[in-house]
Amino acid sequence: MMVRGTFAQTLAPGVHHWFLEFLDLQMRKEEYSTVFNIENSTQAYEDEVVMAGTGPMPEKPEASQVIYDDLVQGGTRRYVHLSYALGSRASWELTEDDQYGIIKQVPKSHARSAMFIREQVAWNVLNLGFSTLTTADGVSLFNTQHPLLGGVQATNVAPGVSNIIVSGGTYPNRPTPDLDLSFTAIQVMINQFERMPDSQGIPIRVKPSTVLIPPELKFTAREILGTPGKPYTANNELNSLLGEDLKFQVCHYLTSQSAWYAVPDKEYHQLKFFDRHPIDADYDDDFDTRSTKIITFQRFSAGATSWQGTWGSNGP
Amino acid sequence: MAISAVPILPVKTISGNQFEATRVIIDATQTFLQGTPVQINTTNGAVKVWDGTTPITSAHLIAGISYEAAQSVATAGLGAPLPYQPVVGTGSTITFGSVQNQSAAVNIPMGAPFFDGRQGYFQGNADTIFSATFGTSGSPTTPLNTDVGLQYGLTIDTAGKFWYIDKGKTGTGAVVTVVGLDPRYTPAAGTNVLFVFIQADISTPA
Numbered sequence: 394m395m396v397r398g399t400f401a402q403t404l405a406p407g408v409h410h411w412f413l414e415f416l417d418l419q420m421r422k423e424e425y426s427t428v429f430n431i432e433n434s435t436q437a438y439e440d441e442v443v444m445a446g447t448g449p450m451p452e453k454p455e456a457s458q459v460i461y462d463d464l465v466q467g468g469t470r471r472y473v474h475l476s477y478a479l480g481s482r483a484s485w486e487l488t489e490d491d492q493y494g495i496i497k498q499v500p501k502s503h504a505r506s507a508m509f510i511r512e513q514v515a516w517n518v519l520n521l522g523f524s525t526l527t528t529a530d531g532v533s534l535f536n537t538q539h540p541l542l543g544g545v546q547a548t549n550v551a552p553g554v555s556n557i558i559v560s561g562g563t564y565p566n567r568p569t570p571d572l573d574l575s576f577t578a579i580q581v582m583i584n585q586f587e588r589m590p591d592s593q594g595i596p597i598r599v600k601p602s603t604v605l606i607p608p609e610l611k612f613t614a615r616e617i618l619g620t621p622g623k624p625y626t627a628n629n630e631l632n633s634l635l636g637e638d639l640k641f642q643v644c645h646y647l648t649s650q651s652a653w654y655a656v657p658d659k660e661y662h663q664l665k666f667f668d669r670h671p672i673d674a675d676y677d678d679d680f681d682t683r684s685t686k687i688i689t690f691q692r693f694s695a696g697a698t699s700w701q702g703t704w705g706s707n708g709p
Numbered sequence: 710m711a712i713s714a715v716p717i718l719p720v721k722t723i724s725g726n727q728f729e730a731t732r733v734i735i736d737a738t739q740t741f742l743q744g745t746p747v748q749i750n751t752t753n754g755a756v757k758v759w760d761g762t763t764p765i766t767s768a769h770l771i772a773g774i775s776y777e778a779a780q781s782v783a784t785a786g787l788g789a790p791l792p793y794q795p796v797v798g799t800g801s802t803i804t805f806g807s808v809q810n811q812s813a814a815v816n817i818p819m820g821a822p823f824f825d826g827r828q829g830y831f832q833g834n835a836d837t838i839f840s841a842t843f844g845t846s847g848s849p850t851t852p853l854n855t856d857v858g859l860q861y862g863l864t865i866d867t868a869g870k871f872w873y874i875d876k877g878k879t880g881t882g883a884v885v886t887v888v889g890l891d892p893r894y895t896p897a898a899g900t901n902v903l904f905v906f907i908q909a910d911i912s913t914p915a
Contacts, residue, residue: 438800438823442816468814471800473823475790513793525797531813544810562810695795 394684395483395496403491411493415502421645423508425515428605428642429666429695430659438474439667441698443467443529445542445592449550465542465592468529472694474669477510479503485683496685500674503689507672515666515695516646519605519654523567523707526696528663534697535654535705538563542592550594557588564590566700571707574610574653576617576624579634582655582704589701599661599702603640605654607647614641651708662702666695711868712849712899714842716744717774720891720903722836729837730776734786735828739779742870746863746884747775747830749912755785756828763862764881770912771884773830774839780824789826796825833906840891840901842866846877849899856887860907874902884910 397404432439445465453459481499488496518526522534530540537559541547545562548554559569565585572578586601606614616624618639623630639655656662669692676687697703719728736755741747746759749772758779762769780802782788788798803821808814831837843852847867862878863885865871874885884907891901 440817440819465809466816468808468811469799469817471817471823473796473800473825475796475825510793514795517794521794521797526795527797527799527813529814530811531808531815540811540813542809542811 395481395487397484397487397490400487400491400496403487403493403495406492408493411495413495413498415505416498420505420508423512424642424644424646425512425666425695428603428644428656428659429515429518429664430662431666431668434472434474434667434669434694436669439472439694441470441472441529441663441665443470443542443592443699446595448543448546448593449595467542467592468531470529470696470698472665472667472696474667474692474694475514476670476690476692477507478688478690479506480686480688482679482687483685485678485685488685499687500676500689503674503687504672507689507691511666511691511693512646514693516644517648518664518695518697519644519705520646520648520652522654522697522703522705523652528697528700530700534700534703535567535707536700537565537567537569539566539700541590541594543594547590547592547594551588551590552596554588554590554594557585566704568706571709573651573708574604574606574613574617574706576634578706579604579617579639582706583634583637585704586655586657591701597701599657601637601639601655601704602658603642603656605642605644605647605656607650607652608643608645609650610653611641611643649708653706653708655704657702663698664696664703665698666693668693712842712844712847712866712873714844714866714869714871714873714899715901716742716871717746717839717841718744719774719831719837720840721838723838724836726836729832729834730829731773731832732827732829734789734826735779735782736785737783737787738781739828740781741775741779743775743778744871745775745779746833746872747772747828750785753785756830759863761863761865763878763884765884765910771833771906771910772912773833775828775830777829779828780822782824782826786826788824798824798826800824833911835905835908838888838903838905839885840903841885842871842873842899843902844873844875844899846875850876851898852887852890852896852900852902854890856902857889858887860884860886861904874904883907 447462736757741758804815860883862882864875885904889903894900
């Protein structure tokens with residue numbers, strides 16, 4: 394409860410400038426929406442189910458019968474929307490006596506709080522992607538051994554993956570061991586993207602476009618991706634990464650200082666953010682005390698349906 | 710003898726405020742129903758069914774009454790989000806079949822109750838008045854005006870697995886105080902009474 398006793402400076406005119414952090418310190422530009430696929434929802438939760446296609450088409454020897462193959466239903470990923478809300482309360486007297494209209498700007502502070510939680514929950518999909526955040530295949534989003542629905546046959550079929558996979562029937566979207574951001578680590582990442590198959594081993598069209606990094610890796614990323622020559626060598630070799638058209642994005646809500654990630658354009662991955670109830674503010678006066686109550690509310694969920702099209706390294 | 714108890718539910722508050730509800734992580738392998746007395750597991754902070762131990766000591770304090778049925782999970786709080794995190798579990802404890810080559814994946818039936826690793830309950834504070842079936846040691850009993858103001862215990866019904874006010878439990882076995890007859894019913898064997906918890910038997914809200 395905000396009352397006049399704790400906000401005495403608002404009661405008399407004469408303050409030259411109120412440095413309102415929630416207005417004067419600008420919040421960072423929205424980041425999660427540049428990576429996550431934003432969708433609306435009208436339900437308590439959203440279920441997404443993976444379905445693998447048929448495997449490669451075999452030869453049909455003359456006069457022999459055709460081979461029949463089936464689609465393969467994969468696991469379900471459920472997005473449970475959570476509610477987020479914040480309230481503030483100010484006495485009638487404070488609201489009325491506030492000479493600067495500061496109390497009336499509380500909703501703007503709430504909006505900042507609301508935007509922060511959207512960012513942090515969304516980016517925690519990546520932060521938790523090495524541990525507890527799972528996809529429809531039941532293992533962590535970034536994993537060295539994502540089990541393929543097609544099993545060993547899928548990796549037998551997938552061209553050129555034998556030197557990439559850790560075990561048959563699986564495919565990684567994380568290096569073994571984890572690698573710091575470097576020229577060669579990016580090459581490892583690109584190679585895993587280039588060879589990335591679907592669940593039956595058929596190569597998929599996916600190309601990393603953005604390296605997602607914490608602020609601490611900004612200078613390294615700029616050196617690796619921005620120099621015309623191969624970085625950190627005295628030789629006059631071309632920086633072969635330039636042709637990949639990779640850009641990097643500094644993400645201020647990543648918690649690790651060494652973990653880094655890569656994603657293609659949005660349509661090629663399944664990182665999702667469901668907006669169940671957009672940010673909504675309301676206020677009312679309490680009848681008995683006449684104090685003002687301000688509430689801001691929203692509901693959303695975030696996660697990943699499939700690992701394909703994502704890649705992460707937890708640093709070493 | 711079964712008593713056909715109904716779920717214990719809050720019906721009003723003395724102050725006129727809302728029922729005080731709390732959601733915290735659920736303990737492992739819980740299968741209790743809506744309207745069940747619950748307690749906090751002092752070792753992990755998770756909600757579990759009240760063990761019925763009386764006289765109540767610190768490890769057996771009642772937290773309140775569950776407002777939803779438990780969904781059994783293998784470990785306490787499985788999938789529950791920490792602050793600023795999404796739900797990280799499968800989102801449902803009801804699954805079927807298996808997924809080819811993916812032992813950790815699950816099929817969730819459409820419409821299966823969603824789950825976030827937590828359990829909700831109404832706090833058994835002094836402000837909240839609950840309504841429960843009235844009985845005596847397994848038999849339905851007609852509540853009387855003379856029961857109002859007396860303190861009784863809680864017992865789980867063997868038939869429906871809901872809990873009822875047990876007139877047969879008094880003294881150190883008592884955990885509630887009857888504060889009235891439920892005005893929705895004409896008093897008869899097994900109709901409801903209104904009660905509040907004895908506050909000495911209630912744990913501090915989470």
